[in-house]
Amino acid sequence: QQPVQSPQAVILREGEDAVINCSSSKALYSVHWYRQKHGEAPVFLMILLKGGEQKGHEKISASFNEKKQQSSLYLTASQLSYSGTYFCGTVDSNYQLIWGAGTKLIIKP
Amino acid sequence: GAGVSQSPSNKVTEKGKDVELRCDPISGHTALYWYRQRLGQGLEFLIYFQGNSAPDKSGLPSDRFSAERTGESVSTLTIQRTQQEDSAVYLCASSSGDREADEKLFFGSGTQLSVL
Numbered sequence: 001q002q003p004v005q006s007p008q009a010v011i012l013r014e015g016e017d018a019v020i021n022c023s024s025s026k027a028l029y030s031v032h033w034y035r036q037k038h039g040e041a042p043v044f045l046m047i048l049l050k051g052g053e054q055k056g057h058e059k060i061s062a063s064f065n066e067k068k069q070q071s072s073l074y075l076t077a078s079q080l081s082y083s084g085t086y087f088c089g090t091v092d093s094n095y096q097l098i099w100g101a102g103t104k105l106i107i108k109p
Numbered sequence: 110g111a112g113v114s115q116s117p118s119n120k121v122t123e124k125g126k127d128v129e130l131r132c133d134p135i136s137g138h139t140a141l142y143w144y145r146q147r148l149g150q151g152l153e154f155l156i157y158f159q160g161n162s163a164p165d166k167s168g169l170p171s172d173r174f175s176a177e178r179t180g181e182s183v184s185t186l187t188i189q190r191t192q193q194e195d196s197a198v199y200l201c202a203s204s205s206g207d208r209e210a211d212e213k214l215f216f217g218s219g220t221q222l223s224v225l
Contacts (some may be wrong), residue, residue, distance in 0.1 A: 042216050044214065
């Protein structure tokens with residue numbers, strides 16, 4: 001079952017912060033985050049395994065709450081280069097990666 | 110090559126024709142995935158290859174779709190008797206591990222298929 005991402009889209013000014021959420025109705029083994037710029041391939045950001053860990057990538061970090069079956073991606077002091085569509089992928093006990101519909105992030109100068 | 114290579118990058122075809130899309134994964138990557146991405150949508154799983162194991166074809170939308178991979182090399186996705194609803198970007202990804210649960214995927218740039 002496809003995870004639900006929210007919001008569907010967000011517009012920020014450069015330097016502002018954003019949070020993107022990813023929720024599943026199933027117990028999760030891991031959560032993946034990727035960013036896709038327009039016309040390009042998705043690019044890996046991070047994988048979070050169950051255990052509630054938090055990871056970071058530049059000024060982008062994420063948390064995984066396995067009890068709530070959700071993950072959040074935090075973008076701090078956003079830069080123009082952060083623009084794109086962010087996809088979460090969730091993995092349950094079947095070890096299949098299922099993608100959310102994406103969150104479109106637009107950063108304005 | 111340094112990354113996952115897909116060809117052609119663009120393909121325009123007429124309804125009813127067959128098309129073949131190619132994916133060249135990163136050397137040494139045993140796992141290969143095909144996804145379909147419609148305009149403004151997420152990634153729709155099509156098929157998964159892992160080494161010499163039987164592929165997971167559970168995502169193929171109809172029997173017009175098929176894919177092959179020989180060993181750990183190139184894969185081809187074939188769509189027969191194309192329909193307008195097949196228009197999409199077809200993305201290929203590879204990874205080094207045998208479980209996509211905790212393996213990083215490397216994506217190709219995709220093939221934009223347009224069926225007229």
